[in-house]
Amino acid sequence: MNKTLLCLVFYIVSIAFCNLTFCQEPSGEKPLAQILLKLEATYDVKFSFETKTIEGILIRPLPDELSLKQVLNHLNSITHLSFEMLNSRFIAITQKEIEEPVSQIQRLEEVVITNYLTKGISKTNNGTIKTNTKAFDILPGLIEPDVLQIVQNLPGIMSVDERISNINVRGGTNDQNLILYEGIRMYQSGHFFGLISAFNPYLSEDITISKNGTSAKFGNAVSSTITIKNSDKIDKNRSGGLGGNMLSVDGFAKVPLSEKTELQVSARRSFTDILVSKTYDAYFDRIFSDSELNTSTPTNTLLAQDERFLFYDFNARFLYDISSTSKFRINVINISNDLDYSQVFTTTDNNFQETKSELNQTSYGGSVSYSKLLNQDLNLSAQVYFSNYDLDAKNNNISNNQLLTQENKVEDFGFLFDASKIVNESINFNLGYQFNEVGVTNFEDVTNPDYTSFVKEIIRTHALFGEVEWYSISRDTYIRLGSRISYFGKLSEFLIEPRFTVNYKFLDYFRLEVLGELKSQSITQIIDLQQDFFGIEKRRWQLANGNDVPLITSEQTSIGLSYNKNNLLVSVEGYYKGVHNITARSQGFQNQFQFTEDIGHYTVSGIDFLINKRFNDFSTWLSYTYSKNDYKFNQLHNGKSFPNTIDLRHVFNTSLTYNRDKFKIGIGFNWHSGRPFTPPKDLQDNSNFTIEYNAPNSSRLSDYFRTDISAIYKFKPSKGISAEVEASIWNIFNQTNIVNRYYTFDSDNNILDIKNKSLKLTPNLSFRMNF
CATH class of the missing domain: 3.55.50.30 (Phage tail protein beta-alpha-beta fold)
Structure with missing residues (x-):
C-alpha cells in the first residue's frame, strides 16, 4: 500500500x-x-x-x-x-x-467531453469513447499512438498480464471483445505474441470503444466493441511518412489518383531477425522466459540455440467518390508473426542432437463497401467482408521424443446492409440486416504415441437490428433505444437482445448516463496445455456446438454521473455485468481444474472513478476501479463461487503530462492488487505424481506497480517536412512484478513453481518524418 x-x-x-x-x-x-x-x-x-x-x-x-x-x-x-x-x-x-464530394449523412452523435484523458480522446453522448490518432497528444510509456495500448488507459480496461492480445474489459476475457478493422472482424490483434498492437497507428485515424450500451448494429461479442477506421476523406495533395523504433520500421502514404479516387497504404516490418536491441531483449524475456526456448532437461544439455523472429503488417485502402451522393471503398489487411528456432543438445551418450521448431500466426482480410445518400435524409449502405486467421505450429519436444503439429484456422465471411433515416433534427432511425458465416478448423498430429485429429465446424447467423435516436429540443437529453434479433442456424437458437442509452445534462455542468445491453457470442477461445505452441500461444478458437460448448450470453447495466467545468472533469460510474455459459477450458485454469470440462458463469460488479484537470500546458488525471469478479460453475468447487482468474479488486493509475509547443512529456504510475492463483498444499509432496491444491484461487499475487515515462520533440527540418523524435521507458524503476503463477512437474516429477514476470525496464526510441 x-x-x-x-x-x-x-x-x-x-x-x-x-x-x-x-x-x-x-x-x-x-x-x-x-x-x-x-x-x-x-x-x-x-x-x-x-x-x-x-x-x-x-x-x-x-x-x-x-x-x-x-x-x-x-x-x-x-x-x-x-x-x-x-x-x-x-x-x-x-x-x-468547398463541399465534400460526398455529403455523408450525419447521425445524432455529439461529443460531450473533450480531452477525456488527454488530447485526442473524447466521450460522446451515446456512451462511446473516441480516439483520434491524428490529434492524439501523449500518454506515459507510449511514443506512438498504439491503438490497443491507448484503450488500456481508460477506466475499467486493462490487461492482467500486459499483453495487447489479452485486453480485459470490466472483467471479460479478450476473446469476448469484438475488434473490427474497417468492418473486418479480427481474430489476431497483437504482434510479438501480444505485446504490440497489430494495427498500424499512422493510417488508422478513428478508434471507437464501447464498454456498454453498444449499438444494435454490432453483435457476436459479450464484452466490449472496438472499431478502427482509416481516413475516409480524399485529400487533394499527397502525404506520407517514414519512421522506425528499436523493433521495426514503417511507412504510410496517401496518394490521390484523381479528383475522385485515392489510394492509402501502410506497411511495417520488424528487423528483429537481423538486429537485436535492448527493447527486443526485454520483450523476448517477457514472452519466452518460461517456455521451452529457455529450458534444458537433466539428460540433455543445451549447447546452442538460434531463434529467428519477425513480424509485419500491411494495410491498403482504395477510396472512390462516385458522385456527390455515393461512394465506394475497398480495404485489405495482412498481419503476420513468424518464429523459427533450432536447438543443439548433447545426449547421455555424448552425441549431438538438433531440433527445429516453428510457430506462424497469420491474418488477412478484406472488405468492400458502398453507400448512397437519397433525398438528403436517407442513407443506404452495404458491406461485404472476409477474415482469415491461421495459427500453425510444429513443436519438436526432445525431452518427450515427440513431434507435435497443430493448426487453428478461422474463416469468417459476412454481409451487412444498413439504412439510416433522419426524420428531423431530433430523431434518427437505423435499420439493417447482417449475415455471418464462421468456420473453425482444428488439426492436431502427434508422434509417440501416434495420434491425429481433424475437426471443422461452421455456424451461420442471421441478424436483424434496429434503433432510434432522439434528442430533446434543448439538446440536454439524448436517448437511443435499439434491439438485435439473431438466429444461429446450427444451434437452432433465436435471441432478442435489447440495448439502450440515456444521457441527460442538468445544472449546466452535470451529466447522468444510464446504459444497458443484452449480448451473445458463438465463438470463443479454449486454452490448451501449458506447453502447447511452446507455452507461448496456447489459445485456439472454437465454435459453440450447443453441447459442451454452449452459446455465451451476457447482460450489463451501468449508471454514471460526471461533472465537467473549467477544465476539471470528475466522473463516477457503477456497473454490473453477468456472462453465462462459459466453459472451464476457456478460462485458463492452471490448478486442479486444468483438465476439467464444466459450464458456468461469472458476475462482475464495480465502480470506475476518474478525475482529470488541465492547467494550460499541463494535464493530470487519476483513475481508480474497484471490482469483484466471481465464478460459479455447475460442478467445480462443489458449485460454490470463487474468484475469477482475472479478478483485480483494485486498480489505480495516475499521470501528469506537459505539452508546450514542440515538446511533450508524460509520467505515470500504475498499481493494482494481485490476481488470484491456487497454491499446492505441499510443494514437496509428489508421492502420487499429482499436485494436491488448496481451494481454487484462494491466494493472490503480490501487488503490481509500474512507472512509465515518455517524451516527444517535434521539429521541421525543411519546408513541407515535419519530424519527431520520441523516447520512452516502460517500468523505469525496473520493478519485478509477477503477473501469473502456476505449478507443474519437471522431467523427474518434482513440483516446479513457475512465476511469469512482467516486462522489465524497457527503453524505446523512435524517429519519424512526415511529408
Whole structure:
C-alpha cells in the first residue's frame, strides 16, 4: 500500500504545483478549445465539432460584452471555420471549404467531453469513447499512438498480464471483445505474441470503444466493441511518412489518383531477425522466459540455440467518390508473426542432437463497401467482408521424443446492409440486416504415441437490428433505444437482445448516463496445455456446438454521473455485468481444474472513478476501479463461487503530462492488487505424481506497480517536412512484478513453481518524418 500512497501523493502534488505555478491566464493567444469552453459556460450553448477541426488554432480572448451573435460573427471572420446555429443552443463547427464530394449523412452523435484523458480522446453522448490518432497528444510509456495500448488507459480496461492480445474489459476475457478493422472482424490483434498492437497507428485515424450500451448494429461479442477506421476523406495533395523504433520500421502514404479516387497504404516490418536491441531483449524475456526456448532437461544439455523472429503488417485502402451522393471503398489487411528456432543438445551418450521448431500466426482480410445518400435524409449502405486467421505450429519436444503439429484456422465471411433515416433534427432511425458465416478448423498430429485429429465446424447467423435516436429540443437529453434479433442456424437458437442509452445534462455542468445491453457470442477461445505452441500461444478458437460448448450470453447495466467545468472533469460510474455459459477450458485454469470440462458463469460488479484537470500546458488525471469478479460453475468447487482468474479488486493509475509547443512529456504510475492463483498444499509432496491444491484461487499475487515515462520533440527540418523524435521507458524503476503463477512437474516429477514476470525496464526510441 506504500506504493499506492506514493501515487496519491504524486497526484496531489501535481495538482498543487500546477495551481501555484501555471494557473495565471496569459495575456496573448489561447487555444480555441479553451475559448469554446468559456463561451459554453457564458452563453449556455453547446459547440459540436470533430477534435481535429479546431486542432492548433490560437486566438485572443473575446471581450465579455459581446452578444452571442457578435461572438459567432467574430469567430467566423478570424478563423477558417464556420459557426452555424442549429437551434437556440446547439452550434456546429465545420471547415470553411468547398463541399465534400460526398455529403455523408450525419447521425445524432455529439461529443460531450473533450480531452477525456488527454488530447485526442473524447466521450460522446451515446456512451462511446473516441480516439483520434491524428490529434492524439501523449500518454506515459507510449511514443506512438498504439491503438490497443491507448484503450488500456481508460477506466475499467486493462490487461492482467500486459499483453495487447489479452485486453480485459470490466472483467471479460479478450476473446469476448469484438475488434473490427474497417468492418473486418479480427481474430489476431497483437504482434510479438501480444505485446504490440497489430494495427498500424499512422493510417488508422478513428478508434471507437464501447464498454456498454453498444449499438444494435454490432453483435457476436459479450464484452466490449472496438472499431478502427482509416481516413475516409480524399485529400487533394499527397502525404506520407517514414519512421522506425528499436523493433521495426514503417511507412504510410496517401496518394490521390484523381479528383475522385485515392489510394492509402501502410506497411511495417520488424528487423528483429537481423538486429537485436535492448527493447527486443526485454520483450523476448517477457514472452519466452518460461517456455521451452529457455529450458534444458537433466539428460540433455543445451549447447546452442538460434531463434529467428519477425513480424509485419500491411494495410491498403482504395477510396472512390462516385458522385456527390455515393461512394465506394475497398480495404485489405495482412498481419503476420513468424518464429523459427533450432536447438543443439548433447545426449547421455555424448552425441549431438538438433531440433527445429516453428510457430506462424497469420491474418488477412478484406472488405468492400458502398453507400448512397437519397433525398438528403436517407442513407443506404452495404458491406461485404472476409477474415482469415491461421495459427500453425510444429513443436519438436526432445525431452518427450515427440513431434507435435497443430493448426487453428478461422474463416469468417459476412454481409451487412444498413439504412439510416433522419426524420428531423431530433430523431434518427437505423435499420439493417447482417449475415455471418464462421468456420473453425482444428488439426492436431502427434508422434509417440501416434495420434491425429481433424475437426471443422461452421455456424451461420442471421441478424436483424434496429434503433432510434432522439434528442430533446434543448439538446440536454439524448436517448437511443435499439434491439438485435439473431438466429444461429446450427444451434437452432433465436435471441432478442435489447440495448439502450440515456444521457441527460442538468445544472449546466452535470451529466447522468444510464446504459444497458443484452449480448451473445458463438465463438470463443479454449486454452490448451501449458506447453502447447511452446507455452507461448496456447489459445485456439472454437465454435459453440450447443453441447459442451454452449452459446455465451451476457447482460450489463451501468449508471454514471460526471461533472465537467473549467477544465476539471470528475466522473463516477457503477456497473454490473453477468456472462453465462462459459466453459472451464476457456478460462485458463492452471490448478486442479486444468483438465476439467464444466459450464458456468461469472458476475462482475464495480465502480470506475476518474478525475482529470488541465492547467494550460499541463494535464493530470487519476483513475481508480474497484471490482469483484466471481465464478460459479455447475460442478467445480462443489458449485460454490470463487474468484475469477482475472479478478483485480483494485486498480489505480495516475499521470501528469506537459505539452508546450514542440515538446511533450508524460509520467505515470500504475498499481493494482494481485490476481488470484491456487497454491499446492505441499510443494514437496509428489508421492502420487499429482499436485494436491488448496481451494481454487484462494491466494493472490503480490501487488503490481509500474512507472512509465515518455517524451516527444517535434521539429521541421525543411519546408513541407515535419519530424519527431520520441523516447520512452516502460517500468523505469525496473520493478519485478509477477503477473501469473502456476505449478507443474519437471522431467523427474518434482513440483516446479513457475512465476511469469512482467516486462522489465524497457527503453524505446523512435524517429519519424512526415511529408
